Amino acid sequence: MKLRQSTGRTGSCYDNAAAESFFAILKSEIGTTCWPSREAARADVFRFIEMHYNRQRLHSALGYGTPHEARLKYSPDIALAA
Template identity: 45%
Template sequence: MFLSEILVQTLTYIQTKRNGWCYLSTIMDLHSRRIIGYSFSKKMDTDLVLKTLESAVKNRTITGDLIIHTDLGSQYTSDDYNQRLTELHIRHSYSRKGCPYDNAPMESFHASLKKECVYPVPVFEDYETAAAVLFEYVHAFYNRKRIHSSLGYQTPLQVEIATLTSQLMIYLSCGR
């Protein structure tokens, strides 16, 4: 498998005292388990998942033959979201209705995030505090420091660097 060949996306709920429920949407590269797209909002709508998709596009070269897997939530079945996927030449795969196991790596990430970052704090004071803590968890800890048994006890960033190095060596050995 190559980087950005299969992406998975979903969202989760984060509670705050002042702002009530807020929503974190993330996109993971299935090969490296790196979070490549991220958005946090006070509203759970199509705009949230589109912003996450644009974040992934900004962070990663997106080419054809890419699949993104989501659940059947209204945000992911919306015309706007699917139109953007078509523009990017990304094929859309859906989980079966009521079957979160079809998107297990993404659900596992959100479970880890809540166990390691959210639940130790009874409830975040407000949206801004939650946003800062979540950003730090995703970008400073999860992608760079958190090892995964499924990745041979490496971090997502280590796997990504090793994969890119390997792909570059193959490319260079072809005499290009």
């Protein structure tokens, strides 16, 4: 069995704060679901991220906008090459 050591510091709750926050939200929304297949589970997680987490969730650090709105606001207009 191959094991990989964690890169976080022992006893530091701030090392993985963003990931822990995301997974807490994910578990509270769809964590108790039993899916018939891995593909169905992946589709539900993708749907949650794209339809709720990025497009409906308001974030205080983004001026109470969604991550999707912030991405559109701060990304430069890029014209496609012909």
